[in-house]
Amino acid sequence: MRRWITMLVFGCILTSGALAQDGRLKRLDTGDDAKAWEAVGRLDINGKGFCTGALIAPKLVLTAAHCMFDSDTGEHIGKGHIEFLAGWRNGRAGAYRNISRVVVHPEYIYDESLSSERVRNDLALLELDQPIRNNSIRPFKTTSRPRTGDRVGVVSYALDRAEAPSLQEVCSVLARQDGVLVTSCAVDFGSSGAPIFVIENGEAQIVSVVSAKAEVRGEQVSLGTALGQPLAELQAELVAGRAVYMGAKRGERRIRVGDEKSDTGAKFVRP
Template sequence: MRLLCAAVVCLVGLIAAAGVRADDLPLGIKGQDDRIAVDGRRYPWSTIGRLTRGDGSLCSGVLIGPDLVLTAAHCLWNDTRQGWAATDELFFAAGLTDDLPTALSGVVRTQWPREYHGPGDLSLDNSAHDWAILTLRDPIGTRAGWLGVSDLSPETYDRYRQAAPVLIRAGYSVDRRATVHAHLGCHLVGWARPGLLAHDCDATEGDSGSPVFAYLDGSFRVLALHVSTFREGSPEVWGGAIPAGPLVREALANRAVPNSVLAGGQQGDAPLASGLLAILQRGHPTGGVAPSGQGDQGNTAAFR
């Protein structure tokens, strides 16, 4: 099906959109470096995985079902061959701590939106379609757990703002690739384009495909998918993230995911990071979704 093309990455035009090689310098740290190492053996960190492909480069991804991974479409581009990666060269390792995974699997299927134009289109508009669903060979989510997917969209943005959840972005930065690192308490700050949110979470090369998520209604849920880093109309650097609502609606319409992805996450066999829940349930004085979220499309200067 070509919602989703079939095997995937583009270097979206921004500053640093791709899964990258270890000798590249990290970009996308916004002010102080707020990334902290977390225990990949504990849920929800166990659901965050490192995606590697045949050319040696890496990205991040998140389990959203027993055998389903959400990541950035550009993470499937083989730089060496200058073509889409075959499934047999893709490998997903969930919940890494000191390079030891909670669970790992190969990939048997890849799907991404027909509207994603691939490596040649460097626009933010193309970045809004830069997502992919991977089907794993093994249902490692039964061990590592998985996150639910929210219905965050322009229509529901205010509801999430009023809920004021503490936001988290977690993935595998290329300079810290052996262990999952997280930024707790970052923000969605507005719309860069229709279908693409701007955020201030620290995210560098290798973090493409990582989730921006929160604890909502008794479950950890993906709010948005980090796919790019950009600077437009402002000296500041921003992260670009696709809201989960439109993404999951398209995936459901094309049968890329089952309806169960909306039911919430599952812990699997991984022990809970119980201290994290206490932090998240205390909340944040301003929440993680800025009131300017419905502000000027494409005007980064207005986001704050």
């Protein structure tokens, strides 16, 4: 399956001129810049690493399933501590919430190999301990689009830009096959789970989350989970009560990423 991913990406790069037309990353440092993206947040995981997540309901955050596993042991983080920092920017967030329950896609298997099966099921839903009801932090809608050649964008945190999100407003869908979305969006460590958007009638809607990145002939591409059926299956798992309860307690002091020396490599798979 590693070969399948490599050949698919290789073919996209040979036949597409989209990479040269992509927009650059723009750091969202000010309130005006970040206004439409406050529902994207940083997920601090056990004070060691972070991923990116996005609010899709007042009490639900969408991210990548592999963020919920310890990269050293391969075990589910279980009773660990995860905090969602909505709109985290330069030391402050629009809302702080602990994660109370986590559900990963039932067909997702955590391992070190890069395969279409792993990427297309790399989704997790995180339930907050309290809903976020704030007019400036509005949950995003989701949709099963886009198609090959469509323009998309991504908002993410990363290891070298952990204190404010960055927006790449224009990147492209290079291919969509077997539930895997291949895009030209720029991602790095910490970008796992970052929402990939289309703009529909002036509104950003999530079509994928970042699962992994690949490099072919010096060109960076990202691999993501195409939403639709996988997200519906994940929501059904949550409703059925098949979730892992986390150990965080309200008011408990947390060590955030960067508070002290730690492995801030975040949960991100390098192909």
